[in-house]
Amino acid sequence: MAKIAYILLCHKDPDAIISQAEQLTAAGDCMAIHFDARANAPDYVRIRSALKDNPNVTFAAKRIKCGWGEWSLVQATLNALQAAVAAFPRATHFYMLSGDCMAIKTAEYTHRFLDENDKDFIECHDFFESNWIKTGMKEDRLIYRHYFNERTQARRFYTSYELQKRFGLTRDIPEDLQVMIGSQWWCLRRRTIEMILDLLRQRRDVIQFFSTTWIPDETFFQTLVRHLIPKTEIENRTPTFLMFSDYGMPVTFYNDHYDMLLGQDYLFARKISPSAHDLKERLGVLYASEGVDFPISGEGRSLHAFLTGRGRVGRRFTQRFWEAGNTLGPERELFLIVCKKWHVAKRLVDQIALETDIPCVEYLFNEQETPLPDLGGIETTLTKRSRHRRSVVRMLFEYFGKDRLVLCLDPANLDVIEDFCGDTAKTRVLEIECEYSDDYLIGHARRVGLAGENSPSETVARLLPPIRNDLAHESELIRGAGIDGYQRIREAADRAENEAAITEFLGVDADKAQAVMRLDYLFSD
Known part of the structure; x- marks a missing residue:
């Protein structure tokens, strides 16, 4: 039977993290936690103290200061994975989560689903042929080296980028890799994780390449899974239900989204509002429940588009x-x-x-x-x-x-x-x-x-x-x-x-x- 080791990357709200860990491990699953080294130190102490007696919880041996778009997010994930692989030898699957994620199915349903679908669940779209990237740089993410964070060190980021472009300082992608892209929220089988960790021990060039790639959490695991695992064993989708607004921001779910979330063909949902206390409580109780039937309706995305689109009149201003x-x-x-x-x-x-x-x-x-x-x-x-x-x-x-x-x-x-x-x-x-x-x-x-x-x-x-x-x-x-x-x-x-x-x-x-x-x-x- 499937046994899941959840890989939790988080940086805030210690009470929610403690609650999330207790709810998910109560059903027999495990969790490896990486708490951002930039975050409040007393919060981390509090989390470790609250969960120290839980045998199904472990922590990354080394904490990383994480920044959006940086390699640090991938390194933090790898640190948590290594801790989980060592601490939970019976874990059959490793599921990537954030502190904003919550289960929208029971553990019973989730385990049965994974048992019946012996595949890796991860988005793997061809980096160059797909239109997964809607705006911003595309090829330049890969062929130039990115040492600085675009959000916190914008001047350095763009100065370095423009200098490399001016002097033609491009680099080659490792020739045996077909770069893929997709959501960073995945669920991978143990064999796949062990193969990735083994490859990284042998291939320092892979880490060297992705460590200076821009937003590598959207390409690193996606590329390696597709490189190591036959296409027939990959379900090209994320198991986590998430949506984005017109402005590229994640849609947040609130108390009145409970029924809608349960009807989606996914195992978890992201992002749950910190203020949605009733929703969190109901979903927390749900995971440990038994005998729950989940009729899948799958209307979430179109329903959101309808409701957010109401009132928008006149998108055209002149004739073609x-x-x-x-x-x-x-x-x-x-x-x-x-x-x-x-x-x-x-x-x-x-x-x-x-x-x-x-x-x-x-x-x-x-x-x-x-x-x-x-x-x-x-x-x-x-x-x-x-x-x-x-x-x-x-x-x-x-x-x-x-x-x-x-x-x-x-x-x-x-x-x-x-x-x-x-x-x-x-x-x-x-x-x-x-x-x-x-x-x-x-x-x-x-x-x-x-x-x-x-x-x-x-x-x-x-x-x-x-x-x-x-x-x-x-x-x-x-x-x-x-x-x-x-x-x-x-x-x-x-x-x-x-x-x-x-x-x-x-x-x-x-x-x-x-x-x-x-x-x-x-x-x-």
Whole structure:
């Protein structure tokens, strides 16, 4: 059965460290602690005193002063690993943690998971081919030597860096290594750790290279694991659930994230807020529990993106350069049908196509599989259609040989609506206002990834008000945009009112509008 030695790197909050060690070792696992040598000395004494009688806790023999982006973080990890390998000969796995991490599964679940998946869990993406690095230096992390900390010694860091660039003082990567990159939070098997430590005893050049690499904790273990272990024995992901904000900062979890965290397909989560006392207490009790079922919903990332994205309106400020002189033409009429329930809009356009000679295209900018003619390749992806939307619509006018065209749009596409309304073509907008039951909103949340099939009902219930408000807000923005030629049909309105709106929208007579609106099941879900 799996027995885990947790490798804990920490620098603050001694009470939380003591509690974390006691909770994780109570279930039979072990822990090796490295407490930053820069940290408060009395705090370290306190930790050692509180845990001195715990046989499942050991400490790194040598403490390192750690700095972000430095080799010191890797050296501290190696010191803790060496202590753990020596102190816990029965440990089968070594799991990297920080003081901000907590288990989101039981020990029972975690041990069974590791027993059933005989692999190393670590992100290993090709350093040069992947896009794991989003901003900042990339190749220069490796080919130049970095002796100073960019955060605390910025002038020295950049002076050294610029001098090396000016005089071409590059270095070679050890030729037998394919540098990999990924998250520093991993879980490795004992055999893998022993192979890494053995390699380092033989290969001083490896330590020499990585010790002057910038941010080596994202490349050191990732590279060596991939060098030593067959790809088939590596699960290319971190077992720790973590997310980052738009600004590259780790997302912090609070008391009301408990249910969401348990539904993620991970063993631990980072970062737990120091003030989330209730969350810490519940997760601490959870690890030692037995017989707990964990339905995996996996909606954490998309849910976070949805909630943090609410209220952000108008990401575009000007037209794209290829759109500025790209108009549909003043002789053309464009009819935009806007509806969140796509199946309702599709029924309506089917009726319009049946009763009139106006060509209709469904969710052109929202649905990849929308039936389209061959437009020379520009129609093949949603990205291309959205990037060159006026060109695509102009080509559709030309393909159909008509000066009138109906398109469906999602209400979230206000920028698209406003863009077409600003064209020289005569553009009219018809909003379809539908009623949203709780069941429909739950289905919507699952379709867009805000909830999974196994998300707890309490979590889903808390989602419904913000989703309902979000849909109402989209409609308010459209109505408040002051669009000329705006009409609306409503599920709650009588047939005569809706027929009058269709008459105005399409510019048809009352009989034709009645024919378009004669579907009794138009608004049915």
